[in-house]
Amino acid sequence: AQSVAQPEDQVNVAEGNPLTVKCTYSVSGNPYLFWYVQYPNRGLQFLLKYITGDNLVKGSYGFEAEFNKSQTSFHLKKPSALVSDSALYFCAVLRRGGGNKLTFGTGTQLKVEL
Amino acid sequence: KAGVTQTPRYLIKTRGQQVTLSCSPISGHRSVSWYQQTPGQGLQFLFEYFSETQRNKGNFPGRFSGRQFSNSRSEMNVSTLELGDSALYLCASSFLDSQETQYFGPGTRLLVL
Numbered sequence: 001a002q003s004v005a006q007p008e009d010q011v012n013v014a015e016g017n018p019l020t021v022k023c024t025y026s027v028s029g030n031p032y033l034f035w036y037v038q039y040p041n042r043g044l045q046f047l048l049k050y051i052t053g054d055n056l057v058k059g060s061y062g063f064e065a066e067f068n069k070s071q072t073s074f075h076l077k078k079p080s081a082l083v084s085d086s087a088l089y090f091c092a093v094l095r096r097g098g099g100n101k102l103t104f105g106t107g108t109q110l111k112v113e114l
Numbered sequence: 115k116a117g118v119t120q121t122p123r124y125l126i127k128t129r130g131q132q133v134t135l136s137c138s139p140i141s142g143h144r145s146v147s148w149y150q151q152t153p154g155q156g157l158q159f160l161f162e163y164f165s166e167t168q169r170n171k172g173n174f175p176g177r178f179s180g181r182q183f184s185n186s187r188s189e190m191n192v193s194t195l196e197l198g199d200s201a202l203y204l205c206a207s208s209f210l211d212s213q214e215t216q217y218f219g220p221g222t223r224l225l226v227l
Contacts, residue, residue: 032213043118043204043218051213090157099170100147100208100216104157 002027002093006105013081013112021076021108023091032094033074034102035065037087044090050074061085081112115140118207118219126225132193135222139186139207145169146188147216148180151202160203163188192224200226 003026013019025031032051036044048059055067065076074091091105119138127133139146147170148160159172163182180190186207192199202223206216 034215036218043220044206046215046217049215092157096213099164100145100162100206101159101170101172102147102149102157102206102216103159104149106156 002031002095002098002103004091004093004103004105006089006091006108008108009106010109010111013110015083015112015114016080019078019081019085019110019112021089021091021110023074023076023105024072025074025091025093026072027093027095027103029096032096033065033067034092034094035059035063035074035076036090036092038090038107039087047076047089081110083112083114086110086112115142118205118217120203120205120219120222122222123220124223124225126227127195128227129195129197131195132191133195133224134189134191135203135205135224137188137190137205137207137219139188139205140217143207143209143217144186145208145210145214145216146182146186147206147208148188148190149204149206150174151204151221152200157204160190195226197226200224 005024034049035047050067058064092102145164147162162170166182177193182188202221204221206218208214208216
């Protein structure tokens with residue numbers, strides 16, 4: 001069975017500072033990894049994914065994530081946070097060959113303050 | 115391209131009733147997955163349909179069912195509603211394989227009284 005851990009319920013950061021939202025995963029074999037963002041009363045919006053290749057993945061709105069196989073981590077990062085980045089962020093894993101069953105973490109609320 | 119659409123957006127039902135939710139995927143997408151989001155359990159996978167066949171199923175009781183039509187539109191049905199079924203139900207579509215990105219609709223918020 002696959003699982004995802006997001007150890008921080010909330011991350012607070014000042015606007016202009018770098019941000020990191022942590023994610024670790026457990027899955028048999030090589031994973032597909034995703035980050036989604038959810039704004040209040042909205043569905044999930046895709047940010048980026050790791051399928052194979054370069055461990056540093058660049059996504060939408062200046063976000064990037066680094067796949068670390070030895071640490072089974074896929075942390076989301078952004079060099080300079082914006083107030084508009086404040087939202088709920090979900091990491092998800094998908095087992096290769098397992099169809100489209102995404103397993104999500106519990107989510108991390110990001111709050112960017114002026 | 116238009117995104118994933120879900121209808122209705124909001125729904126209020128009483129215990130014991132049944133409900134049907136609808137999802138129209140992005141044009142050309144053949145896989146439709148359903149997820150339940152609640153404050154207590156988070157995001158949980160319900161089932162996935164591909165070419166009108168259920169390809170994956172999560173750990174939900176048989177009261178939760180779904181189907182997919184030849185145009186890839188999907189419906190999910192919940193019978194004998196319970197208070198705990200109150201949730202945001204999200205539909206996601208993708209083109210084909212698991213490496214493809216799943217794009218989510220805005221969800222249907224179901225309240226069971």
